[in-house]
Amino acid sequence: MTDLKEELKAKIIEQLNLEDVAIEEIADKDPLFGEGLGLDSIDALELIVMLDKDYGIKLADPKEGRAIFESVETMASYISEHRK
């Protein structure tokens, strides 16, 4: 699980082109959207593609993403449960 979280942090930084953010700066429970990393709805769509491409998880409705992408921790637990 720890590995997965670290992997996710690296992927988020790469996929979303967060050049100025280091892996260490993202805590597991930091909110990704709004006040935390400051991601927006376009980033959410990028993350949905990442779930599909890298973990085989398909979301049909972007609204489902809200709870899943709350933090790296929530993402990791969702992925561990649903990955193929």
Add this chain to the structure above:
Amino acid sequence: MSTVFINSVGSVSAQKTFDGTTFLEEVAIYNDTVIRVIDPDYKSYIPPAAARRMAKGIKMSTVSSNTALKEAGLERVDAIVVGTGLGCIGDSEKFVSAIIDNKEQFLTPTRFIQSSHNTVSGQIAMAIGCKGYNFTYVHSSISFESSLLDALIQLKNGEASNVLVGGVDELVDHHVDTHRLIKHIKAEPVDSSQLLQSGTEGCVMAEGAHFFVLSNQKQTSTYAELAGVRTFNTLSENKIGEKVSVFLSENGLTVGDIDLVISGNNGDIAFDGYYQTLADDLFGDTPQAYYKHLSGEFDTASGFALWLAAKIIKTQTVPDVVRLNHLQAPKLKNILLYNQYRGENHSLTLLRKC
């Protein structure tokens, strides 16, 4: 009808124009078939969070439009009008190749969003919180002039007081490679100081972003008056003189009143004849200048010409590097810009000292 003033300029081009304090004192010489802009330090203009999704075209436009807004002393404008031949074509290309390469799977939205032609004007509006009129023109070599004309109408009719007008295009691989195939780009490199003597077909393709604040109020930063803009979708060589004469007379001028003609010669032997014809027919005794050896050719390269003309009027000097003949006017009051690309989309723009 209000008079329309050019109150500020901003430029990111193949010359070091992003630094508004200089005026072609140093000139970058190229020997290539394509040339890129001299990049400003984008990071000092754009915060990383905002820059992370920005295509090159947006970055160049952000710097160029910021420069123009700052010089005009404005944080907001009434309208934003942008011209671009191809928009952020780099992202369009990447999205198309991803569609093909990934067989329409695992595509992400960012590139698609940036590839919308109006992304530059939209992002500037978002950045400065401008809820006013917002337009994007995409018509080859008159994309920029369409924007100028739109702003001119608004300002003359009092529909707006300050309008941010710009032109932007970026240079990207697939576009360059395909245009090499059809010989729109020169096959052999040419030294930029010898551009008009190349004797070959095609142009040296480039990129750039030029923004201006046009206003119906004169202020200390004012460069010149934008007196008129006219475009023609088609025009034969033998009709140019007639159209220019009519355009000048509509603006209360004759050929003798023009102190400098700035032409869009790009060294393409197939199409530079248009400029020669105009020079021979009407402007044999008029000082002439050119600029595409400095800016390269792109759909909104005429933005560089407007930048050049505005600077010339304000400083009352014509840099030697742009002179096309040895004639000199005692004063620089009226400047005419003429541009066309591959014999189509001709434009005439008139600037006046004020």
Add this chain to the structure above:
Amino acid sequence: MGVISAIGNNVRENYGALVAGRTGISRITHIDTVHKNDIMVGEIPTDNAKLEEQLGLPRDSWSRTALLGAIAAQEAVHQAGISDINDARTGLISGTTVGGMDKSEQYFYDYFENDRAWHHINGLHAGDSTRKIASKLGLEESFATTISTACSSAANAIMLGARMIKSGQLDRVVVGGTDSLSKFTINGFKTLMILSDTYNTPFDDKRKGLNLGEAAAYLVLESPALVEKENRTVLGYIKGFGNANDAFHQTASSDNGDGAVLAMEKALKIAGLTPDKVDYINAHGTATPNNDLSEGRAMLRIFDKKVPEFSSTKAYTGHTLAVAGAIEAIYSVLALQNNVVYPNLNFKNPMQEFELLPQTELVRKELNVVLSNSFGFGGNCTTLLFSKEV
């Protein structure tokens, strides 16, 4: 006026489908996309070969965007009774988002294999479709330009045309837009997750997104002086126009529809009309969750609680992107001419956020003023007002 869309190849056919409640939404047939079973589209049944035949062009010479545009523009010029397009100061202003993308995506790599499709290389320029339409109309030495403000492009083309005539720059102008379906837009909208997998349902609580459509639509605008000189039959008047930017998000509208409110306010102001004079609203109504909520709220802000009859015709045609503003301008003028409000097809469930019900049945009533909205990516919002009388 001239139009070609999923519900008809000309103005008459489009009107027939509108009053008959006949949708043009179907599965996609002309483009081989992996998403063909997941999406529905407003596709024009006529294939490129037939369109080229109709225009007297060789096979595979133009992009579908240019083909559709030329057909609709020709119909418009013909209907206006113009024999020589250059007999007055005439302009052409066309809106497009994809331009020649259909060909660019088809030959993206082929260009480097052989020269068979090299004539399409320059077609990627959005302005190239306008250039081709101008050549078909025989328009020379004139003002011709292209606007690309996403889904408000043609609405803005109409607005600019009206302004050019008003300011005395032109006597006549052909305005409108053209866009064909392409893998580019299908996949682009797919990544935004706003494509419905079934028939789009504007203003319905359970709406699932939009259906992409393709179309071309043009109108001929003429100055009062030219109308008088040529003794023309006037189909309708452009009474007002307003353009504003939402300045909120690259692809989404603000929650309260600020940009839309500003655009409608400006249009009403220019028209010198109060909101109660509007008899029918042809809404943008794309059937995405975001648009219909934002637009609905904007309508409530402008019209208070007295929103006039409104409907979205996207359930007929799909969202025709750049063309939406022009095709809906034509539908608005047809509504005025025939005193008819078109039904908002597929509506079942009122939205929870407000009490707004679109018109679901065909209504015949006296119409004097119709308002048409078009909104696009990049925050672009445009409102046009059409009237029966000057």
